[in-house]
Amino acid sequence: MTNHSENIGPVENGDITDGSAPLRRSAHDPQVTLRTPAELADALPYLLGYRPEDSMVLMALHDRGGRGRFGGRARLGIPANKDDWEPAAHQLAQGLVTGSERRGTRPEQMVAYVCQEPAPGETGRDVMHRLAPLAHLLRTECGRLDVPVIEALCVSDARFWSYCCPTQECCPADGTPMGLPGTSVLAAAATYAGVQVRGSLRELRARLLPWESGAAREQETALDRAGGALVPRILDDAFRAQVAEDTLALAERIIERFAAAAPESDIHQADLRDDRLLAHDEAARLILGLQDRTTRDRAAAWMEGAEAGPALRLWRALARRCVGPYGEHAAAPLTLAGWVAWSSGDDLEGREALAMALGADPDYLFAHLLHQACNEGLDPESIRRCLRAGRAEHRSADSTAAVTDDTPLAPGADHPPAGGSAAAPRRRTRTGNATDNRRRRPDGTRPRRADAEHARPGSTRPGGTRTRAVDRPAAAHRGEESGTRAGRTGTQGARSGNSRSEPDE
Template identity: 30%
Template structure:
């Protein structure tokens, strides 16, 4: 093996066995390694493929590795029929001797050779087990079986030759993966369960998902700032929230955007730290975090760490497309800086969308400040009286008209510049509008000059639908969305209708109006129908005098 100024002599099977970690840049524990020697031996393509723990999967793994290597070698401009060396490595399991392990590995060489037939020529098949080597092509009993690797003290050994050239062997796989390998902490996993449940409930609606994503993006910035300033750990709360927040693809894209040159070591440490916390049963959640670690390592040129992290990511979630895409990108020699540029563009679009969505939904999103307690208590109190009244048909009719009367009074207050309602008044309108007839009677049918006040009223009432009364928001959101559509603001209208349907998927009026916007129907058509509904409701007013 030649270097620019020196030559390393590979003249024996022991040399061939000992040179593997120098060829690959690491020692591949429990793997198939394939090397097609080039003119200087070390030239030419190499590939590693991890061996599954389940030996029943080994044949399929070997056959797939052979096919991939042939294609990869050709893509690198190398003809594998000129020769391929097969390396098989595995450490003995408890109760298993090195000889047992070597015998267990032997069929893999046969499967690879059979799959390579007519497409590649196998020069040697060597297994490395417990610092000993076997050469399977040797047919002499007792020869080339379990020989120890040459001592580094041997001046002719590969290690001695490489040491003289200032070269060191690559680390073992098991040492590399310690950087991001998860370890179980029962207390932490309990907190992670809680954070995941909260995350899922928060993301039940589009607005909730947008708000949660914005929180995650801010947390990524916070964590990066801390690691940039020398931190090696985060608070438990921030760690759990980041792990669950990074299940959102837009959050992962934001993470990729944090791999500018100066931030690479800090980003790599952060993603490794988070990955180490994703133990069972949260290994599936590790996939995006391992992919972020791999991307940072790719930007650093550490392809060994990249492949090992992506191996785990894809094992944990075979359908995670970003991990597969980056894996293929490293094989095809793509430039990670192009991926970074794409991630930054995507992140910028995401931020623009979120900022606009926050502006839109702030018009109707339930209040979270100290007034939320007051609003909840008002709704709790009003609910008892309202539902008692609505037990009979006559009571429901009185309640419907009463709701519209109170709403009209509230609208007058807004029109006159007094946009504050008493808590009990607001609660009474919210409860009354749960009745579909009352809601239809409240649909905007008046002059365009009234639309800003109607929109203000419905948004004001929607913000009062605080937990546990958020399910009462769909009528308010539908009324607000309808007013916004009449004003030509289809963006806000669509957001409001979608939010109503997120809360109540079967809310027919919201779906009907949303479909109208998506199909570009003229709202005038709906306006005529609304006026008919309002007129029919008003026609029942004389009946109230007989009750």
């Protein structure tokens, strides 16, 4: 079978997988031929762009002039309960085949993988035997869809086994050692094509998981303290807009702080640096402030250019601060992290962050919409355009609010106090007088008025959600993502979502 460089990158397609990714054809594209189970096992990280763990994976194969090429690819976490294996195998196979059909490229064949590291006291061979029924289910479900599995492999403990090859000389009972990373022909082709293996999913998720160190207790205390001060104001329409402006101004200052920090080449050290740059009380105020939907949507506009990198670092850092009973609050920063990663071209982190947001709050609508769009291979530019328009609208309103309105009020619109003089019409100004306690933003403009914060009737927010004329918080309604989640103290953390499918195209 032949794998072209156009398909060996981390072109994945979300939770329930899709068909082939857009192809980049060139007469000079390198071509790599994979003939043996060893070559297929070695190819897996390069086909996905990361090393799968606790995963069941399907790779679609398409015919091209009598030679196979890889198409869509789909991954699911292996359910801990064996009773869930059959529906999971059906979901994985059905999702990959139907997604491919939707794009007009139905697979002719499949390659199946089951990947899991040994538990304490287990060997790789034990894992192979334990997962054999799961591999059989994958083959059966694909067969029901008339797409035969031509190879099924188990990868465990740096070895692999074939469930399809009965030849001991080719596939010994104790497995075959995996080659050294980066030494295969495919690794060389991937390097030539600019494809990098990002490590494991566990390493990627670790950047987004809540703290479990001693500092987690200090952060929880800061969240409790900030909640007592902010939640009543967020739930009060008279103060909600000011909380939004304060939240965004603080986020902007920290993004600038992150941008000015010295770079770190090591990912772990870079995250530790960002954690040091963000104080507990700052993180608490941002986490709670972002529970308001309109505030979160405005924060999503830091999605491109020089702002995107520092903003993504901030959203990761905030997700790590959603500790203890504030695990559900991680849905907002995780969704922002997923959006910015996807908008910046990193589909892998985007998909994982969005899946974790849905693990933190399965009803979080913005994460659902973005996850679906990412899974379907849509261009994020349509969402970027919407967010740019919203940002421009806010800037225009801020500029207008800073201009003095010298037009006399209509008769009777603003009466003088009882007993006072009615000598001259009173004029309304919005230029920072003694009664205007709204402070300026770092760019010199003023925040919008509280009544201007609400969306106009029928306006459309990013992701296609429609808003009411006054978008009131709805903390009491679990199913309404349109309100604020600031008053919640649920204990559900940001789970990695092993039972959630993660199709990779």
